[in-house]
Amino acid sequence: MKRTWWKESVAYQIYPRSFMDSNGDGIGDLQGVISKLDYLNQLGVDVIWICPIYDSPNDDNGYDIRNYYDIMREFGTMADFEELLAQAHERGLKIIMDLVVNHTSDEHPWFIESRQSPESEKRDYYIWQDGEKGQLPNNWESFFSGPVWEWDEASQSHYLHLFSRKQPDLNWENPKVVEEIHAMVKWWLDKGIDGFRVDAINHIGKAKGYPNAPNPDKLDVVPAHYYFLNLPLVHDKLREMNENVFSHYDIMTVGEAPGTSPREALLYVEEARKELDMVFHFEHMNMDHPGGSQGKWGLKPFPLTRLKQVMTRWQEELHGKGWNANYLSNHDQPRQVSRFGDEGEYRTKSAKMLATFIHTLEGTPFIYQGEEIGMTNVKFDSIAAYRDVEIRNYHQAQRKRGKSEADILKAVWVKGRDNARTPMQWDDSAQAGFTTGEPWIAVNDNYRAINVEQALQDPSSVFYYYQKLIALRKQSDAWVYGRYELLLEEHPDIYAYTRTSAEEKLLIILNFSAREVSLQLPDGLVKASPELLITNADEAEAAKQADLSARMLEPYEAAVYRI
Ligand code: ISL
Ligand code: CA
Structure with a gap:
């Protein structure tokens, strides 16, 4: 496998609105990010992925872009961005931007012109279907509740939006749209940024003729496949973009690709195909979705063996061909410790265990802001305290169907995107040190106990555990490039695997349960004196139990050995 800097890197995702506010208006901003670059340096990450900072009316917090060539006023100016880039580079940090090109804002000048009349020059920049008011062109459901079609009175026609009605989808079949996007992407790369996270990229192709879906109630991932997921056009357009733009720069690209299997992912990331470097898949994010009419909003328990199955398939099928992007949380998902670990007694313990997992798989690890302090x-x-358009639309739609306020709240507590969007907890002062003003969304009450200042003062904190993991990964070839092999496939609580390179073999042991469990490894796997590289358990205890072939694991224990 070819060596590249982005395979050896650890990435850190910033949601700028919630990261750090420098001027007391309650909204995180670019100067806020600049003020925390030393903190990120201390953590040891290499790449920052910054969520959209382009000019936007903020219907979807920047994922609705009004001007691709300008910075959102609340976040600062282009000069602030240039300063951020320079300051990051000075510290050896790379910056990748979010590239949101499945749709724009309905306030983008292209859309304003497009909607003016069917004769407008920009009409075909978007997807229009004539019809009659009240008669939808088809039954497709948008990701944010309600139909994908919005009636436009002026031109007596519907436009398509897979996300909110303020996010009309671009028409990628129009070569002029493609040309505009290439020029824009080049413009940013020429500024010196280090790559892109490409938003919702596998949705840019839509099924010809817009046929009805068989499940009018709510599209789940399977039927959606046929209508706007991973269609051939996506690959044509990515290859074109790669050839014309990406391949002329030393950058990294990671596409967002929900509803994608490892086999489909290889079409994006297989090196010889020259499309993207990695994709974020969602198979492990969807394991706890009941699906169907509940969509993502319910909670379905899943056994650990299912997680092992899913992740193992990604590890094995991409090995030697493409590269994985590994994560357990981001700005669209609940907090990982609440979802896969324990928020109570074992919060820090399980936060470290989950970190060990993501950082020891083959692939580039992505840390989401705040994860490093649990x-x-x-x-x-x-509901009034929530800000997310997806939550607000879900609330409205469910109220109409008669669901109680309490039941809606319960669903939002487990799955709502705002779980990940409360302000970063810097210290135990008012508003967690995020702002001197009124934050745009309330701070999580637990900030007095969970914050960066506390973590930096505690040598056994989650923060220092991440720091150590990141440093260890850099020193080992097996850690980055080694082949993954699953052990104890059927074990209900323990997830264990090895990573093997020509010179080295690592053993990773993770207890995903709140129980003490006994570990029984296959005979002959471990040599006489394994070297313990990192653990979240009491190190002295772990050292005493040097006999790995029969060892007790503490609740949520994690350990990495060189064997
Ligand atoms: O519903 C989905 C697929 O089943 C989603 O995973 C969807 O594709 C995904 O949420 C897209 O997310 C990205 O684009 C959105 C934005 O709101 C999110 O924040 C962003 O990560 C629209 O730009
Ligand atoms: Ca601000």
Whole structure:
């Protein structure tokens, strides 16, 4: 496998609105990010992925872009961005931007012109279907509740939006659209940024003729496949973009690709195909979705063996061909410790265990802001406290169907995107040190106990555990490039595997349960004196139990050995 800097890197995702506010208006901003670059340096990450900072009316917090060539006023100016880039580079940090090109804002000048009349020059920049008011062109459901079609009175026609009605989808079949996007992407790369996270990229192709879906209630991932997921056009357009733009720069690209299997992912990331470097898959994010009419909003328990199955398939099928992007949380998902670990007694322990998992798989690890101090989900007691358009639309749609306020809240507590969007908890002062003003979304109450200042003062904190993991990964070839092999496939609580390179073999042991469990490894796997590289358990205890072939694991224990 070819060596590249982005395979050897650890990435850190910033949601700028919630990261750090420098001027007291309650909204995180670019100067805020600049003020925390030393903190990120201390953590040891290499790449920052910054969520959209382009000019936007903020219907979807920047994922609705009004001007691709300008910075959102609340976040600062282009000069602030240039300063951020320079300051990051000075510290050896790379910056990748979010590239949101499945759709724009309905306030983008292209859309304003497009909607003016069917004769407009920009009409075909978007997807229009004539019809009659009240008669939808088909039954497709948008990701944010309600139909994908919005009626436009002026031109007596519907436009398509897979996300909110303020996010009309671009028409990628129009070569002029493609040309505009290439020029824009080049413009940013020429500024010196280090790559892109490409938003919702596998949705840019839509099924010809817009046929009805068989499940009018709510599209789940399977039927959606045929209509706007991973269609051939996506690959044509990515290859074109790669050839014309990406391949002329030393950058990294990671596409967002929900509903994608490892086999489909290889079409994006197999090196010879020259499309993207990695994709974020969602198979492990969807394991706890009941699906069907509940969509993502319910909670379905899943056995650990299912997680092993899913992740193992990604590890094995991409090995030697493409590269994985590994994560357990981001700005669209609940907090990982609340979802896969324990927010109570074992919060820090399980946060470290989950970190060990993501950082020891083959692939580039992505840390989501706050994860490195074990931030948790939030439970606001009223829908009014939530800000997310997806949550607001879900609330409205469910109220119409008669669901109680309490039941809606319960669903939002487990799955709502705002769980990940409460302000970063810097210290135990008012508003967690995020702002001197009124934050745009309330701070999680637990900030007095969970914050960066506390973590930096505690040598056994989650933060220092991440720091050590990141440093260890850099020193080992097996850690980055080694082949993954699953052990104890059927074990209900323990997830264990090895990573093997020509010179080295690592053994990773993770207890995903709150129980003490006994570990029984296959005979002959471990040599006489394995070297313990990192553990979240008491090191002295772990050292005493040097006999790995029969060892007790503490609740949520994690350990990495060189064997
Ligand atoms: O519903 C989905 C697929 O089943 C989603 O995973 C969807 O594709 C995904 O949420 C897209 O997310 C990205 O684009 C959105 C934005 O709101 C998210 O924050 C962003 O990560 C629209 O730009
Ligand atoms: Ca601000």
